[in-house]
Amino acid sequence: MAPxxxxxxxxxxxxxxxxxxxxxxxxxxxxxxxxxxxxxxxxLELGDAKALEFIAMASKDDLEANAEFIRLADAFVxxxxxxxxxxxxxxxxxxxxxxxxxxxxxxxGWGHASEDPALPRTLAEAGIMFLGPTAPVMHALGDKIASTxxxxxxxxxxxxxxxxxxxxxxxxxGSIPEEPFKRACLQSYxxxxxxxxxxxxxxxxxxxxGGGGKGIRKCANDEELRTGxxxxxxxxxxxxxxxxxxxxxxxxxxxxxxxxxYGSVVALIGRDCSTQRRFQxxxxxxxxxxxxxxxxREAEKAAQRLAMSVGYRGxxxxxxxxxxxxxxxxxxxxxxxxxxxxxxxxxxxxxxxxALQLQIGMGIPLQxxxxxxxxxxxxxxxxxxxxxxxxxxxxxxxxVIAARITAENPDDAFRPTSGKIERIRFQSxxxxxxxxxx
Numbered sequence: 341m342a343p344x345x346x347x348x349x350x351x352x353x354x355x356x357x358x359x360x361x362x363x364x365x366x367x368x369x370x371x372x373x374x375x376x377x378x379x380x381x382x383x384l385e386l387g388d389a390k391a392l393e394f395i396a397m398a399s400k401d402d403l404e405a406n407a408e409f410i411r412l413a414d415a416f417v418x419x420x421x422x423x424x425x426x427x428x429x430x431x432x433x434x435x436x437x438x439x440x441x442x443x444x445x446x447x448x449g450w451g452h453a454s455e456d457p458a459l460p461r462t463l464a465e466a467g468i469m470f471l472g473p474t475a476p477v478m479h480a481l482g483d484k485i486a487s488t489x490x491x492x493x494x495x496x497x498x499x500x501x502x503x504x505x506x507x508x509x510x511x512x513x514g515s516i517p518e519e520p521f522k523r524a525c526l527q528s529y530x531x532x533x534x535x536x537x538x539x540x541x542x543x544x545x546x547x548x549x550g551g552g553g554k555g556i557r558k559c560a561n562d563e564e565l566r567t568g569x570x571x572x573x574x575x576x577x578x579x580x581x582x583x584x585x586x587x588x589x590x591x592x593x594x595x596x597x598x599x600x601x602y603g604s605v606v607a608l609i610g611r612d613c614s615t616q617r618r619f620q621x622x623x624x625x626x627x628x629x630x631x632x633x634x635x636x637r638e639a640e641k642a643a644q645r646l647a648m649s650v651g652y653r654g655x656x657x658x659x660x661x662x663x664x665x666x667x668x669x670x671x672x673x674x675x676x677x678x679x680x681x682x683x684x685x686x687x688x689x690x691x692x693x694x695a696l697q698l699q700i701g702m703g704i705p706l707q708x709x710x711x712x713x714x715x716x717x718x719x720x721x722x723x724x725x726x727x728x729x730x731x732x733x734x735x736x737x738x739x740v741i742a743a744r745i746t747a748e749n750p751d752d753a754f755r756p757t758s759g760k761i762e763r764i765r766f767q768s769x770x771x772x773x774x775x776x777x778x
Contacts, residue, residue, distance in 0.1 A: 346382075346391045354723070356703030359444040359469060361393045364413065365434045365459075366449030367402055370680070371409035374447050374694045379412075381695030385710065392698075395441050397434070399427045417441065428452040435462045445469035445701050447694070454677040455482060457514065471701045472654040473599075476514030478676045480650060484548040485524050485582050486516050491671040494649045496642040499661065499670040501584035502526055502535040510650050525580040529569045535583050536565055542586040545569060547576035555579060558586060587670060590661040592616070593628050593636070595643040596685045597674075598696055599652040600706045606728045607640035608689045608715070609736065611681055617746070618756075624681040625741040626688050630664055633735065639669045644729055646674060655682070655697050687740035689715050689733075 350358050362378070364371045375394050383389040396413035400421035403410065410416050417437050420426040427433065429452045438446050446463055448454040448471065461475035472478070481487045485503065492498045493507040503524030508516040515521075525548075526532045536543050536559070545568045547555030555576035557568035572581060591614040599605040612630060615623040628636055643658035657679050659672040682693045691711040699709050706712050706728070710720035717734040718724065749757040 344386055346386060349386055350702050350704065353699070353704045353708040355699070357444075357469070357701075359698060359702050360391070361395065361441070361443045361445075362698070363395045363397070363434070363438045363441060363443040363446045364409065364449070365397060365428060365446050366452055366454070367397070367399070367407065367409060367428055370449035370451070371396060372412060373683075374449060375409060375412045377692050377694040378698055381692050381698075385695075395437075395443055397428060397437060415441075424452050429456070431456055431458045431462060434459060435466060435468075438463065438468050439466055443468065445471055445698075447471045447697070448677065450677050450680055455675075457482065469701045471697045473652055473656065473676045476510070476512065477650050477652055479514030480510050480516065481656075481674045481676045484546065484673065485580055486521065487673055488582075488671065489516055489520060489524055490650060491646050491674075494642070494646040496646050496658075496671045497669050499584045499587055500539040502532075502539075502582055521580075524582060526583060529566060532569055532581070532583055533562060533565060536562075539583070539585045542588075543583050544586050545572050545581065545583050547572050547579035547581055549579035550576045587661045587663065589665070590663050590670075591628075591630050592621075592659065592672075593631065593639070593662045593669070594657050594659045594679075595640050596682065596693075597643055597647050597652065597656045597658060598693070598700065598706065599647050599654065599656070600700050601653050601703060602705050603648060603651065604706045604726075604728055605644045605647040605652060606706050606712055606715075606726075607644055608685050608691055608693075609733075610636065610640065611684050613681065620746075621681065621744065622746070623741060623743050624684050625739065626684045627736060627739070628662075629739075631662055631667070631669075635667050635669070641729060642669070642671075643674075646671075652676075654700055655693060681742055684740045684742050688736040688738060691715055 346360055347358050364374055378392055379389050382391040394413040396410050396416040397419045398410045398416040399419050419433060431453055434453060446468060453459045457475040457479040460470040460472060463470045488498055489506050489508050506520045506524045508520040510516060542558060542560045545557045545559055550556055555572050557572055559565040559568045593610060593612055595610040596608040597605055609627045611624050611626040612628040613621045613624045639660055655678045657675045661670045661672060686693055696709060707726040708723055713720045715733050716726055747757050748754040
């Protein structure tokens with residue numbers, strides 16, 4: 341096909357809006373990957389690598405480090421240094437920067453403000469597209485209890501927990517009705533004890549507003565449960581509490597989703613992220629091989645149903661625990677953002693995910709996106725309908741493994757450490773490549 345302008349491409353693909361000027365509300369590897377991926381797409385699809393304009397946010401620390409993402413961007417805006425609440429997590433600053441720079445959209449990446457519902461809400465009020473889900477959907481999925489209720493309402497398998505059987509539909513403001521939400525919360529130790537006896541020890545007691553290791557306790561008996569209840573309620577005061585059965589011997593599998601504004605959701609296979617250290621993923625690989633293709637396809641369909649039920653738009657990931665002995669999948673959460681390990685998905689599907697996020701923001705239907713059509717073995721220039729729940733994609737003939745290298749001090753109990761890197765060399769080939777990021 342002859343090269344097209346961005347306007348011609350959007351029109352020919354059934355899009356609604358042209359997004360040319362993009363604010364990258366992130367830094368480091370995330371910002372670098374976004375700019376490189378979207379620019380590559382512009383060159384390959386439009387024949388013009390400069391069809392898009394990237395505005396970077398750059399703190400003093402990043403400027404002094406001569407960060408690559410700043411050099412890749414067309415322009416940058418200096419933002420305050422220090423902790424990320426001063427810059428990349430500061431919603432007010434991001435929105436004001438977007439307004440002043442007259443951008444068409446904001447790419448949030450991962451971390452920082454990417455999961456703060458205030459960002460898509462405030463940008464929408466300013467008439468600026470957010471390349472991610474809407475604020476109400478992000479709000480609902482950000483609550484562990486609400487998201488689990490929504491999952492089981494969409495017939496997604498869930499780990500035995502105190503809220504089994506509770507169903508609800510998402511409301512316009514992103515909440516679920518108060519009555520079913522309360523039924524899914526534990527109100528006292530006595531209620532927790534009764535639930536533990538029903539679902540069986542060991543159990544995990546969680547505060548829905550906890551995180552980073554706070555507000556979570558493993559309990560193997562009544563005595564530990566009493567102590568755990570006191571600790572969790574004191575660590576995250578006022579947070580709703582829930583309980584689930586501890587799933588032992590499980591693998592951590594996830595499904596990569598992308599939804600458009602028309603109600604369609606595609607599952608771009610998934611990843612196995614079971615190898616972790618200190619609750620951080622070390623190896624990510626895809627496609628998962630511990631589950632059969634048929635079983636994993638059912639997990640994909642369940643994830644798609646959940647995303648469709650809440651009107652999910654943009655890239656997201658449904659995380660599961662998988663028990664190989666019983667071949668059972670159990671819902672953990674839906675992360676309403678792109679994840680750092682998405683290049684694994686790109687490697688096995690051939691889909692440029694940041695560029696797909698941009699095209700979804702332009703209002704292009706999923707079935708009209710060339711990369712998605714190629715994934716299904718269809719002619720990229722055509723517009724035939726794809727039933728994403730029932731049509732089969734072309735299963736990948738390759739396997740991708742990503743590894744994270746971490747620095748630890750063996751003389752100090754293998755604690756994470758920092759220091760000068762004397763030498764690093766990657767033996768890269770077309771099939772095995774490496775990069776370094778901090």
